[in-house]
Amino acid sequence: VYRVNWLKAKARWQRWEEELSLVRYEMGWTVSWFRYKKEGWERRFHKATKHGHRAYAQRQVLLWERFLLDAENSFKDKMIIVT
Numbered sequence: 822v823y824r825v826n827w828l829k830a831k832a833r834w835q836r837w838e839e840e841l842s843l844v845r846y847e848m849g850w851t852v853s854w855f856r857y858k859k860e861g862w863e864r865r866f867h868k869a870t871k872h873g874h875r876a877y878a879q880r881q882v883l884l885w886e887r888f889l890l891d892a893e894n895s896f897k898d899k900m901i902i903v904t
Contacts, residue, residue: 845901848892859886
């Protein structure tokens with residue numbers, strides 16, 4: 822009975838370790854996604870010819886930059902950065 826309980830506890834621990842690893846990777850992927858979206862809107866901003874389009878693109882750049890900075894600060898020292 823004790824051996825079965827030990828094996829169950831070991832399996833739970835291994836699942837927890839795997840989940841923790843996945844969450845750390847997901848943090849890095851989230852930061853990378855926010856950076857990608859910010860850079861995409863920066864390209865649109867520079868290509869825009871109308872003032873309204875430029876204003877909208879600039880707002881989107883600021884939005885995604887804020888998401889990026891918040892995520893980087895929240896996940897600092899916890900995430901695994903994948904390039």
